[in-house]
Amino acid sequence: MAESSATGGRRGKTKETETMEEMMDRLDLTEKERTKLVVDDEEDQREDELHALIGKVLHRKVLHVNTIGEALRPAWGNPRELNFRPLGENVFVASFMKKRDSDLIFDGGPWMVGKHCVVLERFNIRPRPSELKFEKIKIWVRVINLPFNLLCPPWPKRIAAMVGEVITLNADDKGFAFGDCLRIRAWIRVDEPLMRWVQLEKARTKETEFFDIQYENLPYFCFSCGLLGHGELLCPTLAGRDEYGRPPYREALRKRQNEESESSGSIDDSRDSKKKKEDEKAAKSVAEAVQQPHGSQ
Ligand SMILES: [Zn+2]
Numbered sequence: 001m002a003e004s005s006a007t008g009g010r011r012g013k014t015k016e017t018e019t020m021e022e023m024m025d026r027l028d029l030t031e032k033e034r035t036k037l038v039v040d041d042e043e044d045q046r047e048d049e050l051h052a053l054i055g056k057v058l059h060r061k062v063l064h065v066n067t068i069g070e071a072l073r074p075a076w077g078n079p080r081e082l083n084f085r086p087l088g089e090n091v092f093v094a095s096f097m098k099k100r101d102s103d104l105i106f107d108g109g110p111w112m113v114g115k116h117c118v119v120l121e122r123f124n125i126r127p128r129p130s131e132l133k134f135e136k137i138k139i140w141v142r143v144i145n146l147p148f149n150l151l152c153p154p155w156p157k158r159i160a161a162m163v164g165e166v167i168t169l170n171a172d173d174k175g176f177a178f179g180d181c182l183r184i185r186a187w188i189r190v191d192e193p194l195m196r197w198v199q200l201e202k203a204r205t206k207e208t209e210f211f212d213i214q215y216e217n218l219p220y221f222c223f224s225c226g227l228l229g230h231g232e233l234l235c236p237t238l239a240g241r242d243e244y245g246r247p248p249y250r251e252a253l254r255k256r257q258n259e260e261s262e263s264s265g266s267i268d269d270s271r272d273s274k275k276k277k278e279d280e281k282a283a284k285s286v287a288e289a290v291q292q293p294h295g296s297q
Contacts, residue, residue, distance in 0.1 A: 052123035058229030117219035193226030223247035
């Protein structure tokens, strides 16, 4: 890195230089502002050394970074030298000593702080914090009660593609997905309502059928608009109820793993179940300590 003057060393095309000079004139820069720092834009090496993730907690209240860290650390298996730093309202950087740890966490989840969704992005040194989007999470989605003929290729893949950006699909080598549901690991958008059904139409009879969707470890969501991050009572687009007094989105979207434990995400399915249970227990106790907002759940 070296310092240079804005007036020294013409580079690039003449037209661009002129435009830049015109801009400089217009800005009427002071002597101090005229001095610029030349930065190295080949910093990929540094990115390799930084094993970090950027996260955002979808919570209407601003949480302290320590609260976020206390909830996530046990759920993440307390990896060595895990550090949390604040980066804005409910936005944080989590840095890890080993790439393997950050990869495991990025591939796992969905992660939660007191049931509130944490949206993760891989740390990348180029974007500005304001450019981060936090628009999608990885989650296991189930399409339930499909007839056997729709669990045979090519249908599992095609149905999965309707749900989200597919990461993986529970099917055998030949594409058969027999089981109690069609289970898909997918990216789903957090700025769109949860999808409740897939709609399939029979080509010959034109008969339409709806198949329920369930999500594993689904974070806090709004029963009124189907978005993550707020409850029905605070919904900006409050919807009506049906003739039975039911909201448009329901608890049934959440697949319960078992009655006693509410997981805060999983690193992967192959993980030792005892360890997973311990993490869940620890995460649950922290989650309970985090104050819940008023909402529909
Ligand atoms: Zn809502």
